[in-house]
Amino acid sequence: MKKKLVPWGVFQKTPAVLKRFLLLGTFFGILLAPLGAQDDFGFGFDEEGEGEAPAPVSSLVPGIRIGGEIGAELVGYVYNFIPENFPGALGNIFSGKLNFSASGSNADGVINLNLRPVFDGSRSPVELDEAYARAYFGSFSIEGGLRKLTWGKADSLGPLDVVNPLDYRDLTAMSDMQRLKIARPLVHLSYAFGDFSKLEAVFVPWFEGHRFDTTGRWAPVQVTEMYSDLPLAMEDWLYQSGASPAAIISLMGVLLAAGPFSVTPPDTSTLDYAQGGFRFTTTWASSDLGFQYYYGRLPQPAIHIKGLKDYPNSSEGIHPQLTYTPYHQIGVDYAQVIRGFNLRAELAAHITEDLSGDDGGVYNPFLAWSLGFDRDLLWGINLNLQVNETIRLLQHRLTDNIAVDTEAGKKPTSTRLTGILSKKFLRDELELRTALIWGLEDQDVYILPGLFWTRGDVVLEFSGGVFAGNRQGELGQYRDNGFIKLGLTYTF
Template sequence: MKPVVHHPLITLTLGGLILSLPMGSVASDKQTPWQSKLNEHLNGQWQQEWAGDRRESQKMEAQLQLEWEQDFTDGWLAQTSLTAIARLRLDAEGLLTDGSTRQTYSSASEPWINNRHSQLELREFYLDAEWWNLYWRLGKQQVVWGQADGLKVLDVVTPQSYREFILDDFDDSRIPLWMVNVEWLTSDSSSLQFLWIPDTSYHDLAQGDNPYTVTSPLRVPSPSNIQQAVDGVTTDQPRKPNHWLKDSDAGVRYSQFWRGWDLTLNYFYHYRDFYVPYQAIEANTDVTTAPASGTVLHVQPRYQRSHLIGGTASNAFGNLTLRTEIGWYSHSHHIAEYSANNQGIESSPELSSVIGLDWQGFSDTLISVQWFQSLLLDYDRRMIRDHNEQTLSLLLERKLANDTWTLKLQGLYSLNHQDQLWRPKISYLWRSNVELWLGADVFSGTSKGLYGQFDNNDRVVVGFEWGF
């Protein structure tokens, strides 16, 4: 008689359904050939997370992500591989999305299911190949440019979901796009990357009663910017580019390792993923409001193109690593005092940059500081934002007990508005494939700032992830 194998169980809660699943794999002598072959190519992660405060639960979310990879050895697909990643999210609270996010996605990228409590989507689906001495990645994918943490300067190739502001991990919040990604190794120390992106998907912003719906006047038009009284604000759906060819984006990046420096030069011609909220004063035609003969501020969002030219440089000097990143945008658009001529928007070229220092002088300890700047080169005093916006970031990370415990503190502080975001977190690696964590997200500042607008949204976060 064969011995009975008992595997440790992990209990998961999924929308009120409790599941107990084995942490170990099923014994090989009980697997069929089909199951054994599937396990060779399939892996995944199950993540469960709760967030809330003493007043209410903000989310009770289960996330299942499955990744399948297949290598090919015969025919014209020889020496290629295919990767597919799907993700299912179920949230018992239903506060972080209102189900209307499809308007920001192209028809090829929109989630298969998207409502308040569930989202099912094909995250990535791409073919890796080496043809004609070029490395190709064809299909739906993420592309990351730049090295900054917390905020972005050059990492603008793929849009992002802001359903939890910037609290979600970038790998989870990025919106992968269908594209052609080609890399040419020009030498042992340099390469050239080409991108063509016919996918017209843009940032997915929080809306409605989502606790992270943006209200700051830096991003949202307000009647206070108008010299005349209005009876309210109406907002259209964004006018989104939708032609796969004429509205596509394209970019190129040159990478070089030179005398200890990792260097890149970047160019990207694209629609900026934040829409521009153009405005107009119009007669109130809504008979349900009074007085019907009054006026309203009518917001008409549209997306605008820009050229991005930039670069990165990084080098390690013993325990100290220096990182720099800079990007020049030919066009940036900002909310301003309203006039009939400017439609409540003024534009300017923009120079964004970050300087970062990472120090690892203590064992198992990382201290990282960054200084972000956004300078408008053709500033107009009617703009609501400042001429030069500056933000400081701090990251402290300490690993203990052979990397079993991780203590982490992240912070962002706006020098212009004195608002801030602090994120303490403690993680425990219970098994090699099971991690548990406890953290908090703490905002402070005035309602004008990007962080201070969420001053009442402080929360505690508890969760775990199981990899299989």
């Protein structure tokens, strides 16, 4: 019997959760009260998609500038502060950025560094975020290096923004899309036709998929359960396909003797994984239009059990592998202001090599679209709303066994609503903002309320995050990861 999901039934325990947040918030408030008493402190929030370096304050030599930010941030997870799970941790307090830029008569260069404390020596405290050079020749420009490039017009992860994969290892950063992006080595060409039209081309010589944790707080269930589910699914498939019990026992014995079940990842640093595309944007009447073609690899991996369907007649044996599905994308986007609504829309078709829908090691072709707007409402309240959806084609050809079909058991559509409601006070220094991400099919939600105070170059933040809904959903699985954040950032 299928369990009926009650979308908002999970909030029946809200009072207990609120009590935990209040206790943790009081702790933070006492800890940082001396900071809030200073007149020079403020509270702010970076807009989504902002990737430009802040205004520099110093020049080393003519044409070379340096800027960045220094921050102190405390993040407390509510689940760790209830008695049975105490003590909790507040994470690494310090973080920072250094942005270097150099300009010449027809060229410029940028190096952006992320600074993160490392106390166990496991990695360098300095990480390269972006590093690229750009040259101008009239209407033509060329840039190359490690780059985050935004395509499309959607505010939040539209289907046309495909050049950079995303880092999902810390979902407390979901309010900053630019921070989630992983810079890729690329060559980017651009040619302007007058003032309103532009043709772009990009070439990415090798590939990287989305990054996920395999253990710990932010490890998705789809990853952690894969290693336990796959052997059982393989055994079930072999029984159904008529393999002899002796052959099945022999295979499972070999797998168990090899130790923990593992899946071989591919080497994606070769030209076999090169990607590229073209994009043309123009203005027609009062509308901004874009047309795009891109060839690449889907950033989410697929599972392929090589030799399983032919076992025991396969001479090469059985080898579980991770693969990244190649695809062609054809897309269009549109933006226009109508009666105070800033409208944005994107539509894309993704064509994979599984045109019959029966290749379990390859993702099916699918459509993707987004529609959104932002508008000032009453009393200075601003609303930014966007809907994203993917629609899998040839859904009826999927099987129900993950060992032979990487999309087994998945719904034909995935729809997500993203909304941001904000209001500013005190000459725009104080901002109250709430962001919401709602998965419609899974009936789960991620809510990020926040209070931000900006004074000059200093930002003070008091925010949090709450996951709720179906525990089997992409968001609801993190219901124990509710958090409170206090941050102080100085931009120079």
